Amino acid sequence: MEGRAAARAIDALRRGWPVTVSAADGALRLMAVEGADAVTLAAFDPDGAADILISATRAATLKLTNQRAAADPDQPVMIARTPWIDAGVAMAIADPVRDLGSPMKGPFATAPLPAPLAAAAALRLARLAGILPAFLIAKDEGESEVDVSAAAIDAYDDAGRLAIATRARLPVAAAENAEIVAFRSPEEPREHVALIIGRPDGRPPVVRLHSECLTGDVLESLKCDCGPQLHEALHRIADAPWGILLYLRQEGRGIGLVNKLRAYALQDQGFDTVDANVRLGFAIDARDFSVAARMLKLLGVGEVRLLTNNPQKVAGLEAAGIAVAERLPIILPANPHNERYLATKRDRTGHQL
Numbered sequence: 001m002e003g004r005a006a007a008r009a010i011d012a013l014r015r016g017w018p019v020t021v022s023a024a025d026g027a028l029r030l031m032a033v034e035g036a037d038a039v040t041l042a043a044f045d046p047d048g049a050a051d052i053l054i055s056a057t058r059a060a061t062l063k064l065t066n067q068r069a070a071a072d073p074d075q076p077v078m079i080a081r082t083p084w085i086d087a088g089v090a091m092a093i094a095d096p097v098r099d100l101g102s103p104m105k106g107p108f109a110t111a112p113l114p115a116p117l118a119a120a121a122a123l124r125l126a127r128l129a130g131i132l133p134a135f136l137i138a139k140d141e142g143e144s145e146v147d148v149s150a151a152a153i154d155a156y157d158d159a160g161r162l163a164i165a166t167r168a169r170l171p172v173a174a175a176e177n178a179e180i181v182a183f184r185s186p187e188e189p190r191e192h193v194a195l196i197i198g199r200p201d202g203r204p205p206v207v208r209l210h211s212e213c214l215t216g217d218v219l220e221s222l223k224c225d226c227g228p229q230l231h232e233a234l235h236r237i238a239d240a241p242w243g244i245l246l247y248l249r250q251e252g253r254g255i256g257l258v259n260k261l262r263a264y265a266l267q268d269q270g271f272d273t274v275d276a277n278v279r280l281g282f283a284i285d286a287r288d289f290s291v292a293a294r295m296l297k298l299l300g301v302g303e304v305r306l307l308t309n310n311p312q313k314v315a316g317l318e319a320a321g322i323a324v325a326e327r328l329p330i331i332l333p334a335n336p337h338n339e340r341y342l343a344t345k346r347d348r349t350g351h352q353l
């Protein structure tokens with residue numbers, strides 16, 4: 001039931017419908033700034049009284065840093081509503097990509113945050129919904145059709161209920177003897193898959209955790225290294241006695257396609273991949289590799305030889321109970337478009353390149 005509440009809340013936010021998020025310290029009736037237009041906003045907030053909740057990093061960009069809670073610098077910040085803040089201004093407050101186009105924002109004043117835990121849960125829900133972490137918060141608690149608790153939000157992408165849905169033979173260019181296994185959880189619509197190549201030979205399989213990248217995997221984007229890494233991984237696995245490629249639906253390191261493309265727009269303005277994520281109000285890497293661990297366990301695999309340059313993937317898998325017998329680097333030549341991205345991975349996120 002909890003998972004259902006989070007799924008309904010995600011759906012409602014994306015449609016501009018109200019949601020009540022509750023936590024130990026209270027409840028907030030809110031709507032996504034991204035879902036607000038003149039009509040949905042008037043329905044939610046006829047008096048124009050709703051304040052605006054933003055992330056701590058967004059508050060810093062908007063020069064509201066001195067108003068952040070000293071005890072918790074990551075605590076979300078509430079902007080007091082003024083008559084000139086309409087849906088368009090709210091979106092300019094929320095979206096850092098628009099900063100160059102509308103630099104003269106404010107002055108803004110902050111308002112007290114009635115339920116900091118509920119506010120923080122709402123920002124976590126934004127990531128799951130793939131929307132900007134910014135909400136209009138109603139003055140009264142009122143009634144929403146959709147209620148979601150902080151616990152339900154945190155349980156949403158818990159891999160615990162992931163199960164094998166089906167499997168089939170899938171000859172691919174890298175290997176004719178491959179089998180695809182699809183995984184589903186009752187809560188989450190995104191289906192992860194594993195491609196198993198070869199037969200177990202008693203040794204740990206060569207495994208690649210590949211996070212979805214629509215632009216790199218499908219469109220052969222030159223901005224990142226995902227497409228070539230995917231192909232290299234498939235061939236390396238095909239050359240091994242056996243191995244598994246996990247295709248994880250964690251687009252944009254877990255922030256979703258639209259937010260990743262917002263990060264790209266910020267990169268066009270000069271920010272690197274790390275700063276772009278932070279500026280949007282997200283973690284540098286929002287992925288949870290316990291999903292991958294659960295998939296491996298369901299396939300009967302407890303130990304792997306992991307194709308990665310990212311020590312955090314090794315640590316994430318091991319923390320989730322999968323032994324990493326060996327880390328196998330996967331290093332490919334840079335191109336002029338992804339040179340800076342790769343350098344940032346090396347210098348700022350600890351990739352061993």
Ligand SMILES: Nc1nc2c(ncn2[C@@H]2O[C@H](COP(=O)(O)OP(=O)(O)OP(=O)(O)O)[C@@H](O)[C@H]2O)c(=O)[nH]1
Pocket residue numbers: 209210211212213214224226229250251252253254255259260263264273277307308309310313345351
């Ligand atoms: N947010 C964000 N995500 C990006 C960006 N560039 C690529 N990605 C995402 O990063 C993920 C690719 O990461 P991986 O190649 O799986 O992992 P990694 O952390 O680079 O580690 P390796 O295993 O060494 O490749 C995909 O989900 C991409 O969509 C970016 O600039 N911003």
Ligand SMILES: [Zn+2]
Pocket residue numbers: 213215216217224225226227
């Ligand atoms: Zn990519």
